[in-house]
Amino acid sequence: MRKDVVVVGAGPAGLYTALHIDTRKVTILEEHGEVGSPKHCSGIVGSLVAREISKLHPKIVDAYYEKTLFITPTGKIELNFKKPFAFHVNRPLLEETLATKVESRGHEIIYRAKATPVNKSSVKAKNTVIDFTTLIVADGANSLFRRFLVGDTPRYLHGLQLIVEAKNIEEKTLTIIYSNINPEFFAWIIPLNDEEAQVGYASSKPMEKVLYKLIEENTDLKLVGVKERYGGLIPVHHPLKNPVLHGKIVFHGDSVPLIKPYTGGGLYYIFRLSPILGEYVDRDDLIPYSYIYMRTYYVKNSLERLLVNFFKKMRYYLPVQLISKLNKLSFLSLNDFDEHYKILFKALVFTPFSPLLLFS
């Protein structure tokens, strides 16, 4: 069977790119029976991405936050903004909306179609070999195609997520808990409404009991019951320097993996790159896309990774103390939440002055 553009994976990367392909016929292969499932993501984005997502459907962005409470081993730090700086995205609704829009453009989504790589010109799904002109690999963090076609060893953190019923929820506050037990990441409390919150933790091995302990010892949140429990992989291996292979295969989203290295967030890069990728797939020329990716996004991301590695070696929560001071001095902008390299860079610039800032 021959298809023009084949996309592996109906997650946000595959779907949002397909939405930006106008002149070519797209076939999306999705291994599950529906989009958005199983869930794994916390769905937190900054204002730039929230604005784009709100244009798709007014209900996808369903909560916002004006305050962050950082709990570190050396104390608590509150960051208050005058406007919402972070937003919660209803991930299943995001994928459902994208899938409907993609199909209404005349593209097709084939469900229960787990794709496997065959060679640089074909994939196999539902016992059929499909030859493609262009292949977009958007099969997520645990990318089979990346392992087969690139052949390196991925590294992950395990992200655990619980939807809990709880008391004492501070509705507009994101709480981030750092601990010395797990110095490579943090735990989070994301209020969904006044009775429910999403709590989670990312670490090299699953640590549900540690999560409960951190919440109990550091916050006033009283857990009443767990309504849902799910999780996923946060890729921490190096992103591909060039996402285009053989001029006809392109990796996108968590398969690259291009994510914000400090928080594991992948939606920012997906929402920035998908329209550009769609445009170059339309032109049937992926080489200019690989230059834009490499010169702008890979460079930004490398800077973020460099700074995150630096802060990991110092203390993972060091940027928080500096950022709090920067915020008081009005050095932060709302868009910094999306563009982490700016926030981390500002923190780095002030690192030599950190003793002065921290004790001022």
Ligand SMILES: Cc1cc2nc3c(=O)[nH]c(=O)nc-3n(C[C@H](O)[C@H](O)[C@H](O)COP(=O)(O)OP(=O)(O)OC[C@H]3O[C@@H](n4cnc5c(N)ncnc54)[C@H](O)[C@@H]3O)c2cc1C
């Ligand atoms: C615990 C956790 C919390 C997170 N929180 C945030 C957050 O707050 N903000 C943020 O921006 N990001 C967050 N992320 C990251 C975000 O979820 C990802 O960056 C994003 O989902 C990546 O989108 P994607 O389309 O590349 O991959 P996915 O969303 O993983 O989609 C991949 C799709 O491909 C399908 N698929 C896989 N293999 C095949 C195959 N062989 N054949 C056919 N179909 C296949 C899957 O079924 C899936 O539908 C979080 C991740 C985790 C694990």
